[in-house]
Amino acid sequence: MHDGINPLTGTPQSFYFPEDHPLYPGWFKGMEQIIREWGLWPTNGLRCKCPRFKCLQRKGQLQPNCCCRRILFTPPDFTSQRPQLQEFIKSCGHLCDYYPKYHCELNFIEQYWGAAKLRYRVAGRTRTLNAMEKKMLECLDDVPLEQIRRYVSYSPFFSFLFFSFQD
Numbered sequence: 001m002h003d004g005i006n007p008l009t010g011t012p013q014s015f016y017f018p019e020d021h022p023l024y025p026g027w028f029k030g031m032e033q034i035i036r037e038w039g040l041w042p043t044n045g046l047r048c049k050c051p052r053f054k055c056l057q058r059k060g061q062l063q064p065n066c067c068c069r070r071i072l073f074t075p076p077d078f079t080s081q082r083p084q085l086q087e088f089i090k091s092c093g094h095l096c097d098y099y100p101k102y103h104c105e106l107n108f109i110e111q112y113w114g115a116a117k118l119r120y121r122v123a124g125r126t127r128t129l130n131a132m133e134k135k136m137l138e139c140l141d142d143v144p145l146e147q148i149r150r151y152v153s154y155s156p157f158f159s160f161l162f163f164s165f166q167d
Ligand SMILES: [Zn+2]
Pocket: 049, 050, 054, 055, 056, 066, 067, 068, 069, 070
């Protein structure tokens, strides 16, 4: 996790203790320490999260300081934090794009997997776990490379159609 911005001071804030820290060298600071450094830790303490993740509301508005999670949920550098894998991919100079949630059919791997499953079903039953594993690997290998490449090249077209008719 990269450094954030301390809203109290406006300076960069590491979320890890320094390597020469006497008790927690290099450890993640945790919610309480981060909120303390922001100057928002109340003297009587703060609960980690509201019961069942349902934060307190007054007059229909969420209370900004009801729990640690609510406080940490709102700063812009936290809300703009990307997953570590995505940050790594971007740091290598690549684009990181995700398929829309619940639409795995847009991923060519699903089509490849479907073709392998069809072969598996047609090939008949197996009696042992080892035979099943061997048969599964054979079915995966049996899908011609040309067919897999076709799935790869059609996949962006399916995505294009998906996004074109989304509204
Ligand atoms: Zn809360």
